[in-house]
Amino acid sequence: MDQQGKFTLPANTNFGVSAFTNSTFDQTVKILIDGQVKATFTGHGMSNNLIGSQVLNSGKGAVQVTVGTGSGGATPSSLISGRAILANRVNFGMVAADEGSDGDFNDSIIELNWPLR
Template sequence: MDDQAYVFVTGNKAETHLPAGVTVQVKVKTNSRLTQKVALKDRTGEVDLEFTGTGEQNTIIGDKAITPGQNSLLTAVFEYADADGVFKPSKLNFGGPYDIGNYHLLVVVAENGDDTDYNDTILEFSWHTR
């Protein structure tokens, strides 16, 4: 079993593999006046999270610890709603995993199209290893 962390982005979906059996902190932040939404699920239904909110200056709209199982693939779907309230797909980019000693960080960022700063929604996965 390959326990290497990675992310693969297609459209507004990010498929993420995280190490099994390690507690992973999932944090979602927003930097937008528009409503941002991230739905995070795995194939087994064990992880089924949805974070929605607005705010500037890295407003936290979600913070949850999870422990991925073996062969766990998490899918995150990013959307935003403007004044009409209808959710539309965001554009994504990603970075990592970044390994700083035994601290690890994987980041997926979303843009809703009102600028090009890719910080409208920020999804962070962080964990420690021995």
């Protein structure tokens, strides 16, 4: 079973990741693959402001999303996450982060989708 912010994808699979923010404080979203940071998105804004989108490869399949605030994302946010599979073909991973100021879990929203061809 996946832990909060952690997903197991098929090995060597291309996937998309998009990060949005709903906070006046900078959000730093990091995407780790097999324990290595492969993408970092930083920004702030309201109304689901897009702070980054990228296509990555899953490597051995261990994908983790971390979110933090402050200098370089030094203060970790609380995460909730889930996974959905449509028609046994399209996979989505979703992560919602809360920086702790209001408990709304919309300060960062991260979406993963796979497979991409």
